[in-house]
Amino acid sequence: MAQQAGTLALTDAQLGKVQATVALLRQVVRDHGRVIYSNSLGAESMVLTDLIWTQVPEIDIFSIDTGRLHEETYSLMERLERRYQRRMRLVYPDAQAIEAYTGEHGINGFYNGLAERQTCCHIRKIEPFKRAIAGYGAWVTGVRHEQSATRALAKSVDFDTPNGLYKVSPILDWTHDDVWAYIRAHKLPYNPLHDKGFPSIGCSPCTRAVEPGADSRSGRWWWENSDSKECGLHPKVRVVATAKAPA
Numbered sequence: 514m515a516q517q518a519g520t521l522a523l524t525d526a527q528l529g530k531v532q533a534t535v536a537l538l539r540q541v542v543r544d545h546g547r548v549i550y551s552n553s554l555g556a557e558s559m560v561l562t563d564l565i566w567t568q569v570p571e572i573d574i575f576s577i578d579t580g581r582l583h584e585e586t587y588s589l590m591e592r593l594e595r596r597y598q599r600r601m602r603l604v605y606p607d608a609q610a611i612e613a614y615t616g617e618h619g620i621n622g623f624y625n626g627l628a629e630r631q632t633c634c635h636i637r638k639i640e641p642f643k644r645a646i647a648g649y650g651a652w653v654t655g656v657r658h659e660q661s662a663t664r665a666l667a668k669s670v671d672f673d674t675p676n677g678l679y680k681v682s683p684i685l686d687w688t689h690d691d692v693w694a695y696i697r698a699h700k701l702p703y704n705p706l707h708d709k710g711f712p713s714i715g716c717s718p719c720t721r722a723v724e725p726g727a728d729s730r731s732g733r734w735w736w737e738n739s740d741s742k743e744c745g746l747h748p749k750v751r752v753v754a755t756a757k758a759p760a
């Protein structure tokens with residue numbers, strides 16, 4: 514699903530998207546000063562990590578280690594560090610909050626219901642994210658229009674009112690093929706789970722492989738009935754209802 518055979522050369526249109534992405538990142542630095550990229554370590558993140566660390570290094574990068582990531586994701590972090598000879602800043606959840614959560618709901622309490630899942634995402638993702646972006650003028654995300662109905666409405670630069678800074682989505686108009694063409698052309702490392710049917714990779718217990726052609730977010734929190742598959746980092750989200758948890 515993810516890695517596709519084909520030429521290593523980028524088309525003129527793809528090269529244009531690369532140039533536009535770098536230009537936007539540089540403009541955001543000029544406009545907003547301190548800028549930080551929230552790196553999810555998915556395929557899009559390989560593109561943005563490469564562009565930022567090789568062309569706009571004044572943008573800081575962090576990733577959130579929720580404590581429940583796939584082993585393949587940790588190995589990927591190490592491969593990125595080796596390739597770019599830089600450390601990925603890792604931000605961690607508050608240990609006491611996790612202790613309290615697992616004490617009340619159990620180690621996999623997020624399967625018990627929507628509220629429990631959202632509380633877990635808040636502790637392991639949202640709170641560390643807010644801590645990481647504090648003091649910055651803008652944060653960068655790798656969302657793309659074609660990923661979901663919610664993301665189809667996103668703008669390349671928007672004010673993120675809940676977090677009080679600008680949100681920049683420089684690869685909104687990139688297609689799945691554009692992302693993988695760039696990864697192949699530059700021989701970038703990527704998470705091997707993409708080759709096993711995982712278009713979107715989050716925490717291990719909340720992510721699974723999907724059928725070819727399925728919505729790229731459909732493998733996230735698959736036991737919930739929802740009109741959006743988001744953890745809360747991207748606002749304007751409405752989760753409708755909760756279905757059965759996995760057995």
Ligand code: SF4
Nearest residue numbers: 623633634637716719
């Ligand atoms: S994705 Fe799952 S394990 Fe990760 S923070 Fe959200 S509920 Fe918790």
